[in-house]
Amino acid sequence: MKLTKQSEDFPAWYQEVIHHAKLAEHSPVKGCMIMLPNGYSIWELLRDQLDVQIKAHGAKNVYFPMFIPEEYLRREKEHVEGFSPELAVVTIGGGKTLSEPLVVRPTSETIIYDAMSRWIQSHRDLPMRLNQWANVVRWELRPRLFLRTTEFLWQEGHTAHATAREAKEQVSEITSLYKRFSEEVLAIPVVTGRKSDSEKFAGAVYSESIEGLMQDGKALQMGTVHYLGTNFAKPFRVKYSSEEGPKRHVHQTSWGVSTRLIGALIMVHGDDSGLRLPPRVAPIQAVVLPIFKKGKDTSELTAKAKQIAESLDHLGVRVEIDDSTEMSPGAKFYHWERQGVPVRLELGQKELEGDTVSVALRVPIEGNKKMQISTSLLGKEIPKILNRIQEEMFAQAAASLATRHHFPTTKDEFREQIESRAGFLQVPWCGTSTCEADIKSETKATSRNLPFEPLQQPELGVCIWCGRPAQAIANFSLAY
Amino acid sequence: MKLTKQSEDFPAWYQEVIHHAKLAEHSPVKGCMIMLPNGYSIWELLRDQLDVQIKAHGAKNVYFPMFIPEEYLRREKEHVEGFSPELAVVTIGGGKTLSEPLVVRPTSETIIYDAMSRWIQSHRDLPMRLNQWANVVRWELRPRLFLRTTEFLWQEGHTAHATAREAKEQVSEITSLYKRFSEEVLAIPVVTGRKSDSEKFAGAVYSESIEGLMQDGKALQMGTVHYLGTNFAKPFRVKYSSEEGPKRHVHQTSWGVSTRLIGALIMVHGDDSGLRLPPRVAPIQAVVLPIFKKGKDTSELTAKAKQIAESLDHLGVRVEIDDSTEMSPGAKFYHWERQGVPVRLELGQKELEGDTVSVALRVPIEGNKKMQISTSLLGKEIPKILNRIQEEMFAQAAASLATRHHFPTTKDEFREQIESRAGFLQVPWCGTSTCEADIKSETKATSRNLPFEPLQQPELGVCIWCGRPAQAIANFSLAY
Numbered sequence: 025m026k027l028t029k030q031s032e033d034f035p036a037w038y039q040e041v042i043h044h045a046k047l048a049e050h051s052p053v054k055g056c057m058i059m060l061p062n063g064y065s066i067w068e069l070l071r072d073q074l075d076v077q078i079k080a081h082g083a084k085n086v087y088f089p090m091f092i093p094e095e096y097l098r099r100e101k102e103h104v105e106g107f108s109p110e111l112a113v114v115t116i117g118g119g120k121t122l123s124e125p126l127v128v129r130p131t132s133e134t135i136i137y138d139a140m141s142r143w144i145q146s147h148r149d150l151p152m153r154l155n156q157w158a159n160v161v162r163w164e165l166r167p168r169l170f171l172r173t174t175e176f177l178w179q180e181g182h183t184a185h186a187t188a189r190e191a192k193e194q195v196s197e198i199t200s201l202y203k204r205f206s207e208e209v210l211a212i213p214v215v216t217g218r219k220s221d222s223e224k225f226a227g228a229v230y231s232e233s234i235e236g237l238m239q240d241g242k243a244l245q246m247g248t249v250h251y252l253g254t255n256f257a258k259p260f261r262v263k264y265s266s267e268e269g270p271k272r273h274v275h276q277t278s279w280g281v282s283t284r285l286i287g288a289l290i291m292v293h294g295d296d297s298g299l300r301l302p303p304r305v306a307p308i309q310a311v312v313l314p315i316f317k318k319g320k321d322t323s324e325l326t327a328k329a330k331q332i333a334e335s336l337d338h339l340g341v342r343v344e345i346d347d348s349t350e351m352s353p354g355a356k357f358y359h360w361e362r363q364g365v366p367v368r369l370e371l372g373q374k375e376l377e378g379d380t381v382s383v384a385l386r387v388p389i390e391g392n393k394k395m396q397i398s399t400s401l402l403g404k405e406i407p408k409i410l411n412r413i414q415e416e417m418f419a420q421a422a423a424s425l426a427t428r429h430h431f432p433t434t435k436d437e438f439r440e441q442i443e444s445r446a447g448f449l450q451v452p453w454c455g456t457s458t459c460e461a462d463i464k465s466e467t468k469a470t471s472r473n474l475p476f477e478p479l480q481q482p483e484l485g486v487c488i489w490c491g492r493p494a495q496a497i498a499n500f501s502l503a504y
Numbered sequence: 505m506k507l508t509k510q511s512e513d514f515p516a517w518y519q520e521v522i523h524h525a526k527l528a529e530h531s532p533v534k535g536c537m538i539m540l541p542n543g544y545s546i547w548e549l550l551r552d553q554l555d556v557q558i559k560a561h562g563a564k565n566v567y568f569p570m571f572i573p574e575e576y577l578r579r580e581k582e583h584v585e586g587f588s589p590e591l592a593v594v595t596i597g598g599g600k601t602l603s604e605p606l607v608v609r610p611t612s613e614t615i616i617y618d619a620m621s622r623w624i625q626s627h628r629d630l631p632m633r634l635n636q637w638a639n640v641v642r643w644e645l646r647p648r649l650f651l652r653t654t655e656f657l658w659q660e661g662h663t664a665h666a667t668a669r670e671a672k673e674q675v676s677e678i679t680s681l682y683k684r685f686s687e688e689v690l691a692i693p694v695v696t697g698r699k700s701d702s703e704k705f706a707g708a709v710y711s712e713s714i715e716g717l718m719q720d721g722k723a724l725q726m727g728t729v730h731y732l733g734t735n736f737a738k739p740f741r742v743k744y745s746s747e748e749g750p751k752r753h754v755h756q757t758s759w760g761v762s763t764r765l766i767g768a769l770i771m772v773h774g775d776d777s778g779l780r781l782p783p784r785v786a787p788i789q790a791v792v793l794p795i796f797k798k799g800k801d802t803s804e805l806t807a808k809a810k811q812i813a814e815s816l817d818h819l820g821v822r823v824e825i826d827d828s829t830e831m832s833p834g835a836k837f838y839h840w841e842r843q844g845v846p847v848r849l850e851l852g853q854k855e856l857e858g859d860t861v862s863v864a865l866r867v868p869i870e871g872n873k874k875m876q877i878s879t880s881l882l883g884k885e886i887p888k889i890l891n892r893i894q895e896e897m898f899a900q901a902a903a904s905l906a907t908r909h910h911f912p913t914t915k916d917e918f919r920e921q922i923e924s925r926a927g928f929l930q931v932p933w934c935g936t937s938t939c940e941a942d943i944k945s946e947t948k949a950t951s952r953n954l955p956f957e958p959l960q961q962p963e964l965g966v967c968i969w970c971g972r973p974a975q976a977i978a979n980f981s982l983a984y
Contacts, residue, residue, distance in 0.1 A: 051615070053606065056569035058619060061634075064565050085544050089536035089655055090639055091592075109599050112571075114608065116593035117654075118643030126533065128594065128608070135531070139538060154541075159570060159639065163598030174597075175569055 027362075029296050034240040039169070041290055044362045045299040048169045048286075055164040055174030059283070062363070063170075065307035066286055067177065071157065073209050073304070074179065074281070077201055083153035083181055088135050090158065091126040096134035099259035103133065106226020110162040112174075128161040133227065133252070133278055136182045137260040144274060147186055147266050151194070155181045170287035171244070171504050178282035184262060184274040188253065191275035195251045198279045199232045202247040210285060211302035211418040212236050212292050213425045214246060215448065215499060217473030222457045225278075229253035235472045235499070237425050238291035241445030243472045243503040246288050247281040287504070292421050299364030300386050302417050303410040308365050309342045310406060315353045315372035322347075329371055332381065332402060339403055341410070361386065366413045367406065387413050387420075429479045438488055438500070442467045448501050450478055452494030454487035463489050463500065471498040507842075509776050514720040519649070521770055524842045525779045528649045528766075535644040535654030539763070542843070543650075545787035546766055547657065551637065553689050553784070554659065554761070557681055563633035563661055568615050570638065571606040576614035579739035583613065586706020590642040592654075608641040613707065613732070613758055616662045617740040624754060627666055627746050631674070635661045650767035651724070651984050658762035664742060664754040668733065671755035675731045678759045679712045682727040690765060691782035691898040692716050692772050693905045694726060695928065695979060697953030702937045705758075709733035715952045715979070717905050718771035721925030723952045723983040726768050729759040767984070772901050779844030780866050782897050783890040788845050789822045790886060795833045795852040802827075809851055812861065812882060819883055821890070841866060846893050847886065867893050867900075909959045918968055918980070922947045928981050930958055932974030934967035943969050943980065951978040 027044065028036040042048055047063030050056075059067065079085070091114060097104045112128040115121060129135070136154065144152060157179050164174045181198065185191040199216050206212045214234035224231040228250035236244045257263070257273040265271050293300040303309050312333045314325040329345050336343040346356055353370075360368055370382040380396045383405075389412050397405050428447025432438040441449055453459070453471065464470050474496045484494040507524065508516040522528055527543030530536075539547065559565070571594060577584045592608040595601060609615070616634065624632060637659050644654045661678065665671040679696050686692045694714035704711040708730035716724045737743070737753040745751050773780040783789050792813045794805040809825050816823040826836055833850075840848055850862040860876045863885075869892050877885050908927025912918040921929055933939070933951065944950050954976045964974040 051569045052618060053569045053571045053573060053615070056571060058569065059567040061564035061566055064567050067567075068565065084541035085548065086541055087539040087544050087547075087657065089531045089533045089538065090641075091533045091536060091655065093533060111596070111598070112594045112606075113596040114592045115595045116591070116605075118591070118645065119589050125596075126592075135533070138532060161570075165598065175571065177567065 027296060027298060030239060030294075037294075037296075038290060041294050041298050041362075042169050045364060047290075047299075050167070050169065053174075055167040057167070057169050057173045062307065063286060066289070066301070066305050067283060069305045069307065070209060070285060071179070074205055075157070077205060078155050078179065078181065081153070081197070081201060083155040083183070086154050086156050087158070088132050088139070088156060090129050092129050092132070092135045094125050094127050096138060097127060099134065100227045100256055102255075103227035107131070107162070110164075112161045112163060129158070130160055130162045131278070131280070132156065132158070132160075132180055133182065133256055134260070137256045137262055137276070140182075140184055140274070141260050141262045144184060144262055144264050147264050150264055150274065151183055151185045151190060153181070153183045155179060168287075168504070170283055170290070173283075176283045178280050180278060180280040183277045184257075185276070186264065186266065186272075186274065188275045191253075191277050192251055194277045195232055195249050195279075198249045198277070199234065202234045202249070202279075202281060206234055206236070206246060207418060209302070209304050210289055211304075211414055211421060212246070212288055213418065213422040215425075215473065215475050216477075217475040217499065219248070219473050220455065220457070220460055220471040220498065222460050223471060223473075225250040227252060227255055229255060233473050236288050236292060237428055237447055237501075238288070238504070239294075239424070240291070241428065241447050241502070243448065243499075243501045244284070244288050244291065245472070245503065246285060247279070249279040250277060252276040252278060293417055294364070298362030300417070301364035301366060303366045303414045306364065306366055307342060308344045308363070309410055310336060310367040310369055311360050311365050312343065312345045312369045313353070313356055313360075313371065314345070314347050315370055316349065317373060320373075325371060325373075325376060328376060332369060332371070332399065335403055336406055339407060341406055357384070366410060369402075383409070385409065385413060387416055389413065389416050426479070431480055431482070432488065435489060439467055442469045442500070442502065445502060448472065448499040450475070450480065450497060450499055451488040452482065452484045452486065453496055453498040453500075454490055454492040455495040455498070456490075456492070459487060459490045459492070469500045469502055471500050472503060474498050507776060507778060510719060510774075517774075517776075518770060521774050521778050521842075522649050525844060527770075527779075530647070530649065533654075535647040537647070537649050537653045542787065543766060546769070546781070546785050547763060549785045549787065550689060550765060551659070554685055555637070557685060558635050558659065558661065561633070561677070561681060563635040563663070566634050566636050567638070568612050568619070568636060570609050572609050572612070572615045574605050574607050576618060577607060579614065580707045580736055582735075583707035587611070587642070590644075592641045592643060609638070610640055610642045611758070611760070612636065612638070612640075612660055613662065613736055614740070617736045617742055617756070620662075620664055620754070621740050621742045624664060624742055624744050627744050630744055630754065631663055631665045631670060633661070633663045635659060648767075648984070650763055650770070653763075656763045658760050660758060660760040663757045664737070665756070666744065666746065666752070666754065668755045671733075671757050672731055674757045675712055675729050675759075678729045678757070679714065682714045682729070682759075682761060686714055686716070686726060687898060689782070689784050690769055691784075691894055691901060692726070692768055693898065693902040695953065695955050696957075697955035697979065699728070699953050700935065700937070700940055700951040700978065702940050703950060703953075705730040707732060707735055709735060713953050716768050716772060717908055717927055717981075718768070718984070719774075719904070720771070721908065721927050721982070723928065723979075723981045724764070724768050724771065725952070725983065726765060727759070727761040730757060732756040732758060773897055774844070778842030780897070781844035781846060783846045783894045786844065786846055787822060788824045788843070789890055790816060790847040790849055791840050791845050792823065792825045792849045793833070793836055793840075793851065794825070794827050795850055796829065797853060800853075805851060805853075805856060808856060812849065812851070812879065815883055816886055819887060821886055837864070846890060849882075863889070865889065865893060867896055869893065869896050906959070911960055911962070912968065915969060919947060922949045922980070922982065925982060928952065928979040930955070930960065930977060930979055931968040932962065932964045932966065933976055933978040933980075934970055934972040935975040935978070936970075936972075939967060939970045939972075949980045949982055951980050952983060954978050
């Protein structure tokens with residue numbers, strides 16, 4: 025069965041890719057998903073690589089309770105207003121009604137900063153950088169696998185600093201770290217920028233984000249980084265004694281990326297044949313397919329396939345053999361294509377005789393979809409090919425992102441380009457919440473962020489929408 | 505400040521070790537703990553090593569929702585009876601009262617087997633082996649850090665098989681895997697055996713366990729493996745079509761270990777000077793301490809310390825430098841001892857001149873607590889020393905376990921040995937729940953398990969307690 029084409033029905037295509045690649049499924053618990061082995065191993069790969077970077081940055085991993093006293097959330101006004109509608113609340117514990125209900129964490133600022141207020145006494149305790157990998161819950165009425173689920177997995181970083189300047193630097197550093205991770209590991213180019221006031225985190229002074237552009241022209245917020253100022257430090261009394269003078273409140277940041285990144289991988293890289301995985305996050309980077317002829321002895325082919333797989337495995341390539349006999353070779357090609365495996369090594373009688381392997385690439389390099397490689401060179405060539413596929417996937421996505429930046433100069437143009445899902449509309453904007461609400465109600469578009477490096481830097485002039493003086497360049501688009 | 509001695513007050517000693525090594529602390533959320541960086545990195549090390557073994561065994565990692573419809577739990581009678589008193593229940597979601605409450609998973613048999621009923625159709629889908637790393641909640645009124653907390657982290661394996669025989673083999677294999685892991689990675693010898701009926705998992709046909717013996721003579725259940733038979737397969741309709749005949753129910757197993765293992769590490773290996781960590785789970789395996797003399801230039805010592813640390817790091821040793829100047833050398837020794845770091849490399853003026861390092865071992869090998877090693881040999885010697893410490897710690901714990909097996913022959917002897925916390929009492933036992941309840945109410949001891957390899961294999965004769973015919977050899981002791 026063929027997949028629905030992206031161009032015909034992108035949401036249907038997305039569901040089918042996930043279904044055929046067996047990444048995840050909806051669970052009987054409304055809004056929650058089950059991550060299947062293929063989906064979860066992508067998560068493990070990206071989590072482990074990001075974890076190394078977060079640790080290298082100086083953050084230490086911890087684990088906090090997933091239950092938070094309701095009262096904690098109420099201490100920061102915007103925070104509780106933002107999250108209240110999305111909370112899951114435990115009211116019964118150990119068979120008894122709780123005198124104070126517990127909230128299942130939607131994020132952990134409050135409980136972590138309560139602890140920081142005990143741990144931080146002096147300027148010598150700063151900066152403090154913590155990170156945790158955890159599940160969080162935000163009630164979701166219209167769930168979409170990976171993109172919006174009631175429970176999801178994520179990483180949340182929390183830091184405390186002596187000064188606003190240091191905390192703001194921390195924000196910039198993490199935004200850069202996320203961007204680099206997205207580009208180098210996920211092969212996804214992103215636009216970094218500051219969120220508008222209506223799109224910032226509930227409780228933040230300001231938020232920054234990395235935004236990706238999906239192939240249907242809609243944006244996906246892939247990670248956010250918040251400068252919290254002293255908004256939480258004050259109600260939670262996180263203070264330090266400096267060398268001179270009285271105790272001061274710390275300045276804080278928080279930042280996170282989630283299982284949503286897997287949704288981005290699918291929607292940025294997938295094609296009409298299914299998933300395409302960048303080698304660095306592909307659970308299987310190469311599959312070896314011995315191609316049996318009916319009635320012929322299979323032992324020699326199988327042995328050769330094993331030998332090839334073993335030698336690649338020793339080089340650190342994540343490799344699997346598919347020597348099943350239930351599917352035809354054609355069906356197998358099709359199967360592994362859908363799974364997004366970057367490289368397929370086909371081994372038939374002809375290859376056996378020539379001591380070569382036919383290498384089929386999920387992502388063509390310089391137009392080459394298939395090449396013959398001498399067996400003795402595989403160990404040298406396959407890692408190189410995987411690197412080149414990784415680069416090629418990033419280059420393709422970057423080119424696509426660049427061509428889908430638009431610069432409408434009139435309100436009508438803006439409307440039309442949103443309707444045609446043209447991508448990011450980079451426009452001069454007044455920056456007010458009322459104008460953003462107006463744009464949203466009329467076009468469904470929102471400001472994704474105020475990019476740090478706009479592709480064009482026009483005179484600001486007036487707001488594309490309301491005509492008031494523009495305050496910044498903003499990227500507007502439909503978004504997930 | 506000195507720690508309380510183990511012999512004076514073991515529970516106080518346990519708390520102090522955790523406090524001084526900064527492993528965890530109680531959170532303001534009753535029953536839940538905060539895992540601090542030092543504690544969490546032990547968890548990461550043991551989790552990653554066990555994960556490799558579980559995958560090598562053929563299980564695939566997945567992630568299921570943490571919310572379970574209450575109705576699911578009710579489908580298996582013993583299961584719901586066992587877990588009901590410990591449940592946390594979400595009754596409000598997204599601002600509304602839920603029509604059906606959701607339980608926060610105390611374990612995931614029900615929701616996973618509901619999915620298996622959709623995934624398993626034919627005998628070709630079997631065996632199915634899944635595993636997940638997750639947080640679970642069991643309401644705890646008397647929490648103890650790592651040992652009993654309302655929320656804890658664990659791994660839970662779930663398998664389905666065509667026959668009872670295969671499922672039972674699976675149980676044996678995992679019990680062996682856990683035992684090997686405990687011995688080789690945690691350096692903790694364990695007793696494997698079958699749980700008594702009153703101690704088995706709620707919903708299992710039978711359970712097996714690995715049981716460790718703490719230095720206070722109390723046992724700790726460190727991991728359990730359950731043969732579930734068709735107890736869950738029937739209510740959840742997990743069936744497969746075999747080659748002949750009608751659809752059959754699968755036979756299932758489940759198994760888990762948790763953050764409790766960190767409690768075991770502390771209580772098996774720690775001493776009056778604090779934590780002692782086996783090198784394989786020590787976040788810092790070696791600390792390099794340049795010892796500065798007052799008024800002298802520190803640059804040469806610091807440079808040498810860095811060079812040593814770098815060369816060990818390249819060899820894969822987890823190493824840190826402590827070149828702080830706030831603490832005296834003596835205070836530093838004391839500090840790192842308490843943290844349980846296996847090897848301390850001290851570098852003073854004398855060592856610098858002789859191009860050697862003083863290597864202090866947290867666990868003496870053949871009576872040697874300290875040795876001088878030429879700098880050029882460190883790369884060869886330190887990994888060897890770490891291996892020997894790992895072996896030595898296991899050997900010490902194994903010797904201690906062996907000497908603390910007792911074989912009382914009368915009820916009075918049994919009583920006395922329980923009162924003096926002698927360790928495991930290996931006795932002929934009738935195996936009935938009434939007898940076990942009677943023993944428990946009089947002595948607080950429970951049967952830990954019915955060991956597969958009793959140290960002595962006496963004639964069964966009669967039950968040590970009630971005098972009825974004995975059915976098995978059991979290990980009784982006080983337990984956490």
